[in-house]
Amino acid sequence: MCLGRWVLLWQLFQTGFSWKPLDEPSKLSDQWLFLNSNLSARSLSKLVQFRLAEAAAASYALANGSAEVDESFCLNARLRYRLRYQIPESVDFATECCDLLSFDTFGSDVCFESWPSWSIRVCCAYFAGRGPAAQFTELFFDETPWRERKEMSYLSRGIVAYHKSGITLSSQLVGLRDPGPLSHLVLESAGDLFVPQNLSLENHGVHDSPRGGQPVIRPYYQAFIRRFADTTGRGMFLHFSNPLKSWKPQLQDLLAEDGAGLVLHLVRRPSDMIVSGYRYHGQQRPEGEEWLYFSNPPDCLSCDHQAWAQIFGRCAFRCSYHQLLQNLSTAEGLQMEYLRSRWDISKMLQNAMKWKDLENVLQLPMESFQLHFNDTLRCIARFFLRAPGMEGSEGSVFAQKVKRFVEESQVHSPKLMASCREASERGETCRLPNGTAMPRKLTSQAHSHVASRVLKHSLKAALEQTKGWKQFIPFADLTYEAAIDTANTQMFGCPKV
Numbered sequence: 230m231c232l233g234r235w236v237l238l239w240q241l242f243q244t245g246f247s248w249k250p251l252d253e254p255s256k257l258s259d260q261w262l263f264l265n266s267n268l269s270a271r272s273l274s275k276l277v278q279f280r281l282a283e284a285a286a287a288s289y290a291l292a293n294g295s296a297e298v299d300e301s302f303c304l305n306a307r308l309r310y311r312l313r314y315q316i317p318e319s320v321d322f323a324t325e326c327c328d329l330l331s332f333d334t335f336g337s338d339v340c341f342e343s344w345p346s347w348s349i350r351v352c353c354a355y356f357a358g359r360g361p362a363a364q365f366t367e368l369f370f371d372e373t374p375w376r377e378r379k380e381m382s383y384l385s386r387g388i389v390a391y392h393k394s395g396i397t398l399s400s401q402l403v404g405l406r407d408p409g410p411l412s413h414l415v416l417e418s419a420g421d422l423f424v425p426q427n428l429s430l431e432n433h434g435v436h437d438s439p440r441g442g443q444p445v446i447r448p449y450y451q452a453f454i455r456r457f458a459d460t461t462g463r464g465m466f467l468h469f470s471n472p473l474k475s476w477k478p479q480l481q482d483l484l485a486e487d488g489a490g491l492v493l494h495l496v497r498r499p500s501d502m503i504v505s506g507y508r509y510h511g512q513q514r515p516e517g518e519e520w521l522y523f524s525n526p527p528d529c530l531s532c533d534h535q536a537w538a539q540i541f542g543r544c545a546f547r548c549s550y551h552q553l554l555q556n557l558s559t560a561e562g563l564q565m566e567y568l569r570s571r572w573d574i575s576k577m578l579q580n581a582m583k584w585k586d587l588e589n590v591l592q593l594p595m596e597s598f599q600l601h602f603n604d605t606l607r608c609i610a611r612f613f614l615r616a617p618g619m620e621g622s623e624g625s626v627f628a629q630k631v632k633r634f635v636e637e638s639q640v641h642s643p644k645l646m647a648s649c650r651e652a653s654e655r656g657e658t659c660r661l662p663n664g665t666a667m668p669r670k671l672t673s674q675a676h677s678h679v680a681s682r683v684l685k686h687s688l689k690a691a692l693e694q695t696k697g698w699k700q701f702i703p704f705a706d707l708t709y710e711a712a713i714d715t716a717n718t719q720m721f722g723c724p725k726v
Contacts, residue, residue, distance in 0.1 A: 385491075491591075640661055
């Protein structure tokens with residue numbers, strides 16, 4: 230361990246840079262450089278480089294199981310926790326600072342005041358790895374007692390989606406920058422896009438975003454909450470992208486479990502999520518999600534700490550997730566994607582099982598959009614407009630609103646996206662239902678997000694040969710199937726899959 234650290238330190242200090250004051254030791258990462266400047270690591274001060282070398286040495290220890298992570302590397306986090314709560318020296322670091330439900334893979338904000346950094350991942354991966362292996366299938370069923378449900382409110386409506394389970398489609402329906410078809414449907418007059426740091430819900434208190442709303446900073450897409458408010462009243466529509474899970478109720482929990490609003494919950498078969506994620510994250514494309522290319526420290530988006538150590542231990546913590554997938558076999562890459570996504574899948578299934586019987590939650594599988602796009606949209610309209618079984622005459626206000634919603638949403642149909650991908654591969658121009666050419670950006674999305682049936686089938690077969698298949702995936706798929714058949718899907722006429 231010592232030899233590895235000093236070799237790394239010696240290599241860095243051969244650059245001959247002059248000493249400069251260290252303003253913020255947390256400014257060490259690819260993420261920070263991406264957010265704040267185009268600086269290269271060579272332009273940073275020697276003290277910052279020293280800290281980078283310490284991180285590299287700590288990662289080296291993780292990569293070599295017999296080595297120990299230097300306690301001093303995690304000392305600051307431990308001291309901050311002790312001072313904050315005035316507790317004795319014995320602290321269960323993994324529980325108090327790295328518990329997944331404290332800050333959803335970011336670690337406790339008491340222990341880690343600045344992020345992103347090497348400290349969170351290295352320390353939490355090491356100390357979590359010294360404890361018992363996490364049993365993620367146990368997380369599918371939330372044992373926490375229910376809070377008191379208050380009088381139902383329809384002022385707030387929201388849609389909850391997860392990475393590789395509806396985020397792109399739901400973003401398009403809600404609206405990326407301007408209100409989309411779904412926002413127009415549920416709001417009388419949708420205002421401008423707003424990313425809230427806190428929200429006051431009538432009779433349900435105030436919700437404060439974790440870390441003062443910082444998780445919405447690019448490239449962190451988890452905890453991404455977007456809002457369109459009704460300019461004529463108090464109503465609002467909320468889009469939750471990969472929502473945080475915490476011991477403290479989050480905004481989506483208040484809407485769903487406390488009855489503060491109506492929630493559309495998009496879920497997907499876990500094995501399909503893994504296959505889709507592997508294909509999407511391993512593609513060669515000029516533009517993508519920035520976290521895929523970070524190697525200092527390497528990032529796997531919202532993966533758990535032990536998964537981070539297992540994934541990047543394959544390259545001694547010296548590669549990005551994209552680089553890793555490019556250099557593994559299909560079976561090995563699928564195993565890495567299983568590790569990367571298991572925490573997301575666990576959160577999705579826990580919410581799905583807990584919310585399946587709530588009258589204010591409509592739980593829909595992504596397959597519904599692929600197989601029965603228009604009927605699924607009409608089901609969503611009936612749910613949000615509180616009109617079960619109601620279609621009305623062709624000229625009724627309800628019928629006209631639903632017709633407009635369905636027509637405006639056609640450009641986002643999964644079948645249209647699949648046909649556009651095929652047309653593009655043949656060198657043909659993809660056209661929208663009105664005959665106009667598909668915008669280049671949407672054509673690019675079709676290539677990134679839509680795979681052929683043959684490829685999906687072959688990847689699913691390869692997935693069945695991985696360790697994750699034996700440990701986790703079949704049980705996750707069965708839990709998903711148990712969660713999607715609900716009373717609300719029948720009440721509002723949702724198509725069966």
